[in-house]
Amino acid sequence: MATPPALYAIRIRGQLGATALSAFPSMVPELKGSETVLTGVLEDRSALFGVVAQIEALGLELLELRQIPARPTSREPGRDRPPHGL
Helix, strand or coil: CCCCCCCEEEEECCCCCCHHHHCCCEEEEEEEEEEEEEEEEEECCCHHHHHHHHHHHCCCCCEEEEEEECCCCCCCCCCCCCCCCC
């Protein structure tokens, strides 16, 4: 069963340098203190496991792997307004 593409945030201990970051070309890095957060869309479960395998192969410490829920593309009119009389 195929899984649809999804947005992920992957938190790794340490500040990754250019060489380590080159192993994750589809991810956008962000340094946060003593950690690196990689964010990006992964096409399917196989791509996700590939990134995790690459983290392991490089001897990096995975701290968190989180799927970021997709935001709704459209909203029903009036849904962000309080009911009348409030």
